Amino acid sequence: MNENEIKDSKGFAALMRLIRPKQWIKNMFIFVPLFFGGALFHTDALLAGLIAFFAYSFAASSIYCFNDIHDVEADRRHSVKCHRPIASGAVSIRQAYALMFLMGMQSARFVGDDGNHRLLLGHEPLLLRQAQAVCHH
Numbered sequence: 502m503n504e505n506e507i508k509d510s511k512g513f514a515a516l517m518r519l520i521r522p523k524q525w526i527k528n529m530f531i532f533v534p535l536f537f538g539g540a541l542f543h544t545d546a547l548l549a550g551l552i553a554f555f556a557y558s559f560a561a562s563s564i565y566c567f568n569d570i571h572d573v574e575a576d577r578r579h580s581v582k583c584h585r586p587i588a589s590g591a592v593s594i595r596q597a598y599a600l601m602f603l604m605g606m607q608s609a610r611f612v613g614d615d616g617n618h619r620l621l622l623g624h625e626p627l628l629l630r631q632a633q634a635v636c637h638h
Contacts, residue, residue: 515591516600519569520562528557552611559608566601570594 576588
């Protein structure tokens with residue numbers, strides 16, 4: 502592995518830390534009604550669940566990007582949060598905005614024209630307000 506490959510792999514790792522895929526596990530609750538409704542192995546229901554799972558996961562990732570961009574200065578002064586990708590300088594604010602936009606667009610792409618887009622559009626502002634409230638109190 503040459504120096505550029507190492508740098509690229511570290512950059513990719515920083516982008517992955519920024520979107521926090523480990524937090525996506527929370528969206529597994531989307532499958533609970535399918536499980537208890539006996540529809541977990543019905544192809545149409547499972548596909549709808551997977552679409553909703555990824556739509557919400559990408560939406561959450563866009564919010565994580567927004568939050569880290571918004572709080573970058575405070576995070577730089579924090580003993581733990583200073584290691585976050587933007588605060589540490591591993592990801593630039595410009596890259597974070599691009600990733601935020603990409604995650605938001607992917608979320609919208611997964612939702613498409615079905616009824617889930619109304620749920621997601623209602624959920625995003627709530628997540629933003631929650632992020633702002635938690636970070637500033």
